[in-house]
Amino acid sequence: DAGITQSPRYKITETGRQVTLMCHQTWSHSYMFWYRQDLGHGLRLIYYSAAADITDKGEVPDGYVVSRSKTENFPLTLESATRSQTSVYFCASSESGRGGRKAFFGQGTRLTVV
Amino acid sequence: KNEVEQSPQNLTAQEGEFITINCSYSVGISALHWLQQHPGGGIVSLFMLSSGKKKHGRLIATINIQEKHSSLHITASHPRDSAVYICAVPNNAGNMLTFGGGTRLMVKP
Numbered sequence: 001d002a003g004i005t006q007s008p009r010y011k012i013t014e015t016g017r018q019v020t021l022m023c024h025q026t027w028s029h030s031y032m033f034w035y036r037q038d039l040g041h042g043l044r045l046i047y048y049s050a051a052a053d054i055t056d057k058g059e060v061p062d063g064y065v066v067s068r069s070k071t072e073n074f075p076l077t078l079e080s081a082t083r084s085q086t087s088v089y090f091c092a093s094s095e096s097g098r099g100g101r102k103a104f105f106g107q108g109t110r111l112t113v114v
Numbered sequence: 115k116n117e118v119e120q121s122p123q124n125l126t127a128q129e130g131e132f133i134t135i136n137c138s139y140s141v142g143i144s145a146l147h148w149l150q151q152h153p154g155g156g157i158v159s160l161f162m163l164s165s166g167k168k169k170h171g172r173l174i175a176t177i178n179i180q181e182k183h184s185s186l187h188i189t190a191s192h193p194r195d196s197a198v199y200i201c202a203v204p205n206n207a208g209n210m211l212t213f214g215g216g217t218r219l220m221v222k223p
Contacts, residue, residue: 033210033211042200042213042214042215042216043200043202043211043213044213045210045211048209048210050209056209058210059210088155090157092157101162102147102159102162103147103159103211104159105149105156105157105158105159107154107155107156108155108156108157110155
């Protein structure tokens, strides 16, 4: 099906482990985003990408790494997971990053770091 | 940074009631987004508007650019409207969205 898909939907990992969250979109949208959602903070931008091989930091990038070798994929890696990174992670895509186009969100990945 | 405030934070309504959710922001913008997040967690974009009013079914979104304020209205509310409604605005550079804290709506039958 066309759309934006995240995997896994749920993940439990141990402190210090590396974990990668996957995001795939089929619309060929140029912009892709990673957000985390926490109680009391709402949605916060971690990283975004304007095109393949172009990425930039958002509001809360520390502890995360992204790459975008292909337009359709935008994986998010936690290099050494910490308990503070327990959160729900959302990937999104948009034709434009200038706020003038609808954003489409994945279903989210609930990550627990123990 | 654009400050985005939503009110109310929580709202309980009876089925059939008219509902209004408000969103105010501090810096002029090109467009404002309304999103819906259902209890299952998925986020859906409802509206993107830069002026005036937009309507989709029982949902109406309005924006007053001069007042830096937007409202989301739900007419003839239904329990399936129960969700968190989030407004979001782009930053000055237009390359990222700032989100309000959300309004948690519960519609009782």
